[in-house]
Amino acid sequence: MNMELRRVYTEAEQALIDGFAPEAGAHRADWAETARSAAMDAFRESGLPHRRVEEWKYTDLRNALREAFPVARPNGAAEAPVNPLADAGFHTLTFVDGTFVSDVPAIDGVSFLPLNDALNSDDPAVKALLTTMPARGSNPVFDLNTATMNFGGVFVVEPGTEITTPIHIRSVVARTEPGSYVSRFGVIVGAGASATLLESFEGEVPDFQRNAAIQVVVGAGATFKHLRVETESDSAIHLSNIVVEIGAEANYSKFGLATGAALMRNDLSIRFNGEHSNANIDSVFLKTGKQHHDTTMYVDHAVPNCTSRELFKSVLGGSARGVFQGKILVRPDAQKTDGAMSANAIILSDQAEMDAKPELEIYADDVVCGHGATSGQLDDELLFFLRARGIPEREAKALLILAFIGEALEDVEDEIVHDHLMDLTRDWIAEADI
Amino acid sequence: MLEIKNLHVSVDDQPILRGIDLTVKAGEVHAIMGPNGSGKSTLGYVLAGKDDYDITEGEIFYNGEDVLEMEPDERAAAGMFLAFQYPMEIPGVATMTFLRTAVNAQRKARGEDELTTPDFMRLIKEKSTLLKVKPDMLKRPLNVGFSGGEKKRNEILQMALLEPKLCVLDETDSGLDIDALRIVSEGVNALRGEDRAFIVITHYQRLLNHIVPDFVHVLANGRIVREGGKELALELEEKGYADFVGEAEAA
Numbered sequence: 001m002n003m004e005l006r007r008v009y010t011e012a013e014q015a016l017i018d019g020f021a022p023e024a025g026a027h028r029a030d031w032a033e034t035a036r037s038a039a040m041d042a043f044r045e046s047g048l049p050h051r052r053v054e055e056w057k058y059t060d061l062r063n064a065l066r067e068a069f070p071v072a073r074p075n076g077a078a079e080a081p082v083n084p085l086a087d088a089g090f091h092t093l094t095f096v097d098g099t100f101v102s103d104v105p106a107i108d109g110v111s112f113l114p115l116n117d118a119l120n121s122d123d124p125a126v127k128a129l130l131t132t133m134p135a136r137g138s139n140p141v142f143d144l145n146t147a148t149m150n151f152g153g154v155f156v157v158e159p160g161t162e163i164t165t166p167i168h169i170r171s172v173v174a175r176t177e178p179g180s181y182v183s184r185f186g187v188i189v190g191a192g193a194s195a196t197l198l199e200s201f202e203g204e205v206p207d208f209q210r211n212a213a214i215q216v217v218v219g220a221g222a223t224f225k226h227l228r229v230e231t232e233s234d235s236a237i238h239l240s241n242i243v244v245e246i247g248a249e250a251n252y253s254k255f256g257l258a259t260g261a262a263l264m265r266n267d268l269s270i271r272f273n274g275e276h277s278n279a280n281i282d283s284v285f286l287k288t289g290k291q292h293h294d295t296t297m298y299v300d301h302a303v304p305n306c307t308s309r310e311l312f313k314s315v316l317g318g319s320a321r322g323v324f325q326g327k328i329l330v331r332p333d334a335q336k337t338d339g340a341m342s343a344n345a346i347i348l349s350d351q352a353e354m355d356a357k358p359e360l361e362i363y364a365d366d367v368v369c370g371h372g373a374t375s376g377q378l379d380d381e382l383l384f385f386l387r388a389r390g391i392p393e394r395e396a397k398a399l400l401i402l403a404f405i406g407e408a409l410e411d412v413e414d415e416i417v418h419d420h421l422m423d424l425t426r427d428w429i430a431e432a433d434i
Numbered sequence: 435m436l437e438i439k440n441l442h443v444s445v446d447d448q449p450i451l452r453g454i455d456l457t458v459k460a461g462e463v464h465a466i467m468g469p470n471g472s473g474k475s476t477l478g479y480v481l482a483g484k485d486d487y488d489i490t491e492g493e494i495f496y497n498g499e500d501v502l503e504m505e506p507d508e509r510a511a512a513g514m515f516l517a518f519q520y521p522m523e524i525p526g527v528a529t530m531t532f533l534r535t536a537v538n539a540q541r542k543a544r545g546e547d548e549l550t551t552p553d554f555m556r557l558i559k560e561k562s563t564l565l566k567v568k569p570d571m572l573k574r575p576l577n578v579g580f581s582g583g584e585k586k587r588n589e590i591l592q593m594a595l596l597e598p599k600l601c602v603l604d605e606t607d608s609g610l611d612i613d614a615l616r617i618v619s620e621g622v623n624a625l626r627g628e629d630r631a632f633i634v635i636t637h638y639q640r641l642l643n644h645i646v647p648d649f650v651h652v653l654a655n656g657r658i659v660r661e662g663g664k665e666l667a668l669e670l671e672e673k674g675y676a677d678f679v680g681e682a683e684a685a
Contacts, residue, residue, distance in 0.1 A: 381522060382522050382524055384482075384483075384484050384485075384506060385518065385521075385522040385524075386524075386532075386536075387483075387505070387506035387507045387510070388482045388483070388484075388506050388507075388509075388510055388515075388516055388518075389507075389510055389532075389536040389539075389540075389592060389596070390507050390510035390511045390536050390539045390540035390543065390596065391507055391535055391536055391539045392505075392507045392539060392543075393505070393507070395535065395539060396507075399524075399527055399531075399532070399535060400524070400527075402526070402527075403524060403525060403526025403527045403575075404526065406526040407526065
């Protein structure tokens with residue numbers, strides 16, 4: 001007897017699968033086409049992840065994503081809203097609704113390949129970068145990104161060059177019709193080079209869906225500073241993957257601040273491929289109303305003698321929900337690993353909730369690893385002390401919130417970016433339901 | 435300036451203050467003395483507006499205004515100040531930021547212009563020199579890693595900056611060595627004046643050698659059981675509180 005098992009897709013899943021149509025006029029190298037088909041096959045197999053999938057236990061995407069908006073095609077008509085960092089003098093690339101609207105800045109030692117060119121490239125380094133999977137293996141959001149990405153590009157920083165001015169990628173959504181925006185960026189930081197990249201995700205319009213992925217290879221002896229700022233409207237859905245491969249004697253640091261989106265899920269994958277390297281991850285999430293924020297991180301200490309520090313600070317008001325799932329894997333050979341991860345949350349209301357699941361999976365015997373998770377309210381005694389000195393309640397709370405996230409913010413060395421982040425935080429506190 | 439009438443205060447249904455009457459006029463220094471657990475610190479907290487206390491009876495007026503209707507920050511802006519027995523440590527908030535926020539919040543509440551950075555820096559330099567507070571202390575997070583004496587000096591520095599009209603000092607002498615006690619007392623004495631009043635809460639008489647009170651009130655079991663001039667403090671030093679504790683329990 002033959003039983004054919006047919007998978008039943010949700011409306012959104014079906015729309016996502018239907019969106020995978022070969023594009024007319026798109027030229028891709030064989031490797032890119034193969035990766036794209038394989039990713040779509042994987043998505044057809046998995047569908048959207050749901051709460052019975054361990055890594056998605058707290059973020060049931062199948063349930064949350066009722067409707068999948070059509071992937072927005074570049075239309076060339078968009079205009080960029082004012083850049084809050086216009087005066088900073090950064091090398092800025094602006095994408096509005098997936099359309100590249102600025103010029104490619106001329107930076108000595110850095111080349112930029114627009115996504116279509118990158119996908120048509122024979123350069124083995126570009127191919128290797130864009131086909132690298134997250135350390136834990138792919139996930140349905142990453143598969144969808146691979147299958148439907150339609151804007152972005154790859155930066156190549158030449159070995160030994162020091163890029164002091166940050167590169168700023170603005171990904172702005174301005175179109176009011178519901179759409180989804182699928183971006184893929186890549187950065188190859190050559191051996192001994194250093195660079196700073198700021199990604200900002202903007203979009204005040206309601207109801208859009210974003211699937212943003214970035215892959216980074218930090219070469220031997222290189223330093224890469226990665227800043228991400230997300231301030232999208234509170235009805236947006238933001239899904240992202242950050243996939244980082246770190247070579248020997250290299251440094252990767254990441255700072256993230258997120259205040260927007262109805263649902264945000266960040267999958268962060270860090271893998272050490274060479275010894276004597278460092279990764280320093282700081283993230284701040286300020287969420288209120290009905291916002292849902294999920295950070296799922298995986299740090300793979302595949303080689304000995306590397307250090308990783310992860311600090312996640314959440315401030316939750318209204319009936320916001322924060323999720324942190326972090327895992328540090330120390331493989332059998334990775335002796336002398338030094339890893340420390342902490343996730344701290346301040347809960348500002350009775351309805352807000354934080355779920356933290358830090359994990360260590362250690363197979364080497366000579367390591368120093370630790371993790372901690374705390375969540376609590378603002379300290380009433382401290383609030384009273386501040387108020388007794390004449391500081392009104394909201395301002396007192398603001399001081400304590402800034403103090404709480406300060407530990408993460410202080411790692412942002414660029415003064416302009418630091419001040420910008422402080423301003424965003426103050427604005428959030430001024431308007432939030434706290 | 436301050437009028438406390440028949441004040442009854444409970445914590446978790448446990449009466450702590452059981453009918454306090456106290457009138458403080460501008461220019462006066464009142465000492466509140468008493469054994470541990472007599473309700474001295476509760477009185478300080480209630481005046482400052484801490485919300486863990488139930489006011490079950492009585493009234494407090496400050497310059498004719500109903501204090502119990504005012505938020506803690508409104509009381510501060512109106513000129514009331516509590517120097518804490520245990521000043522709070524706030525990691526992540528630089529002392530200077532805190533001081534400036536407090537000064538400007540009070541000015542704003544009173545409808546005055548906020549101080550500019552140079553004006554504030556001048557003011558802080560003047561006051562911190564007076565209290566022998568070193569500039570590096572101001573850069574550190576508020577009270578974090580401060581010694582007991584530094585914390586108390588920081589409290590008095592706040593008082594000097596904010597220039598309140600009614601200053602309540604809660605056990606400011608506790609944890610101070612002789613030198614720190616002298617610096618703190620000099621800071622307080624420098625602020626004494628015709629338009630300013632002090633309530634000095636203390637267990638020991640020694641602080642009152644430095645800050646000489648006009649009136650001494652003995653608090654025991656939530657009531658004022660004896661009142662007198664500065665000589666009463668000396669008598670207490672000699673005899674202790676044993677008599678009053680018994681007296682209050684019998685009452």
